[in-house]
Amino acid sequence: METKVRVRFAPSPTGPLHIGGVRTALFNFLFAKKHGGDFVLRIEDTDQNRYVEGAEDYIVESLNWCGIPFDEGPGKERENGPYRQSERKAVYRKYAEKLVENGYAYYAFDTAETLDFHRKDHEAKGKTFIYNWHNRLKLKNSLSLSKEEVEQLIQNGDEYVIRFKSPENETILLNDLVRGEITIDTSILDDKVLFKSDGMPTYHLANIVDDHLMEITHVIRGEEWLPSLALHYMLYRSFGWEAPIFAHLPLILKPSGKGKLSKRDGDALGFPVFPLEWRDPKNGDIAKGFREEGYLPEALINFLAFLGWNPGTEQEIFSIDELVEAFSFDKVNKAGSRFDPDKVKWFNHHYIQNSTDVQLAKILQSSRAELKEMDPQYIELVAGLVKERANLTSDLWDLTRYFFKAPRDYDETAIKKAIKDDTATILSKVRDIVVHLHEFTKDNIESQVKEWIKTEGLGFGKVMMPLRVALVGSLQGIDVFEIMFLIGKNESVSRIEKLIQSI
Template sequence: MTKPVRVRFAPSPTGPLHIGGVRTALFNYLFAKKHKGTFVLRIEDTDQNRYVEGAEDYIVASLNWCGIPFDEGVGKNEKFGPYRQSERKHLYKQYADDLIEKGHAYYAFDTAETLDFHRKDHEAKGKTFIYNWHNRLKLSNSLSLSEAEVKAKLEAGEDYVIRFKSPQDETLHLQDIIRGHITIDTNILDDKVLFKSDGMPTYHLANIVDDHLMEISHVIRGEEWLPSLALHYQLYNAFGWEAPQFAHLPLILKPTGKGKLSKRDGDKLGFPVFPLEWTDPKTGDVSRGYKEDGYFAEAMVNFLAFLGWNPGTEQEIFSVDELVDAFELERVNKAGARFDPDKIKWFNHHYMQEQDNYNLALAFQNIKPELVEIDSQYIEMVIALIKERATFAGDFWDLSHYFFVAPSEFDEKAFKKAIKDDTVTLLTKVKELVESVEDFTVENLQNTVKGWITSNDIGFGKVMMPLRLALVGALQGPDVFDIIYMIGKTETLKRIDYLIATA
């Protein structure tokens, strides 16, 4: 690559950042780092009617939590600032005027009522109304009006828009890194609005001008922008600028594989679609976030990387650095990627096993404040024994409550399975054995009890199942002797006594 790689993530602050937006940011970040380039964050807030308070801060916080921070943007290395489009609006009018002077754009004074009439008239005739070379001379614009009429309308302050003049009878040859060669017949393109009379550009003009001025080398964005590619290429040509390379990422699909993933899908099926929890400033409604639901950022990033990209190997677990090394836009698929809620849980379970027990113990204490009084080293030891079965920190209490509180009742099915006619006799002997162990270690406990079972030719299940039931209240949990060691001799004997009394 001859020019420095500069990519941008350009969300609109209209609400929380959707998981699809996070995936777009991630792929931009990976591509930039792969090629020693720059990852730019630009806030596209030209539509002030849809602006939501707090959304911009949410976007930045989300990227930081995911571990994919921007290199350049609002308040950070402002080499090409400002990075909010609302603060750049003074720039765009001159570029719109430049297009008019070059004959690539024109003023249009049509009212909403006039355009609505033409749409309905076309529909009645079984046609589709397209504002372009077919009918632009029949409408009110600077191509159909005299120069004097146009000047009079502008001086009178009539509302207008500036439209791009799409060419007639041409074939555009476009290139996309992911989708390859694309051809477009310009006769089907409409004359898109570039500038509004309120002094604000549309997305089409603003993003082209900003990408050029910010020296963006590659535009990596969602598939939903593919229909705009023809206009954007034409705008670059009209300005006489070199176009960046484009790559349009596949859609993230619903878990069923049919249709684009939405917040409603998450609400219905019980999973978040936002990285962080979001509270709507107007309604107060709270939307779940992956962070608050107990997911690790590494798990979410690893999962998102596989939504549309494939490394070409069997490897599934990647650190961010490994993703940077392996990432290639050419290995991104064209087809939509199905969102699998169970797969991200699988990733989270993996990353759970890699977490430091000290930090997990702190998370556990945060969830169960009553554990703050308990020695943290004890909690760390408990975490070490049960985290293999955990997917979230929220699972810890269900998996470990018996390390802190003796069972007051027993699982009914487990009780029927474990308790036999000779259970009381066997557990009474186990009590004696446990009490006799002076050097109270897991190894000594195991050798003493298992040695007695083996030497007396007793089935292990006849002893170990009721013993586990006494300690846990159910037939689950880590090794029985680990539990005995952790809760101690006195507590163990007490729990065995309770089961004997119940049996």
């Protein structure tokens, strides 16, 4: 029987979820769904010093908003739980001790001061201190001490860590779905700490034990974990477990293409790097989120899918179901992918155009208190008229506000361009035409006003520019006659008169 595909996304709750983490979660989700498998969320909170209040809830909300929900994890418990590593503490010591018993790990009693001395001593000689096969017998650990000495130190309550015993002079051949074959010389590896003196495992041990116990078949993660691959593989081997299949995803690069994308890049260039807005609980600083900035989740996901993956066709617009169908690791690139703020806006513009008027009206109505009691059908009509101009859903209010509120003031540049000596007289005549219209339809308003302009021999802009300023407050907006029809005769007259009075 074929093994069921099980993948996991395992972020640390140390702050908001970076867009690179969302891309990792997405690729895990796509792979799992393509193969009828499970997508697991595990919270890797072994480093309690870096734990940030609210970060776990933020991760869950982000995945749900993006439309890539997990099948099991915190709040969706199954037999593989619990899904927070801090709640699995008792599990890890047993496995660390088992490695010591079988000769794959050892107790190390070196103090922080001793290790610091060795580091500085090596630096002074132009070398790098690595704790491994070439010096471990000269340091204070259960390999250099007698069994009795080790037992005595433990009885005395001396602090210790458990280190992995890296093999000497071995070449390990590894395979990666993205990178292909990887060769590692174990002689250059250090003896990583697996279990800390505070009773918590390090990421390396907890990660391997949890992946095994949760029956994870594929580990899909960022390329920053490549240096840990050899250790993780050797841990599986030491336990006598079958290792999962690994895939290391390329980095998401700055818009310049040089270096990894960071929050600073977003701050400097004015785009978000987090899915949702994040308020730092320590200092109250607010980081932008794609949701709050006006991006639709479908657009963000479509954009992220193309950061490191390409379907090999001309198609760019993919629904989540189409992404699941098309996704495969043979089309994931090794090279990093440049984050293009203009491209994500392009995707968003497309998805706004393809949203229904009802969907956009709901977004618009929920974003403005003054629209809460307004007729939804009117808001739908308005949203439909302006959506082709919107790149972000947050643009909708600026594009539609004149349908709901008369302008309080007028754009200075528009006034200079549109208002001439005879403008008040011209607008007074337009007002009179509007007042006496019996059939107040868009076509009738347009034909009557244009007929009068033609009869008077006036330039079209001489009339239409100030009329637009009166209705909108600027020279922006959709067809003037459409605006008048929608806001109604009384409101149109009121706005024209207000501008006449202000001239």
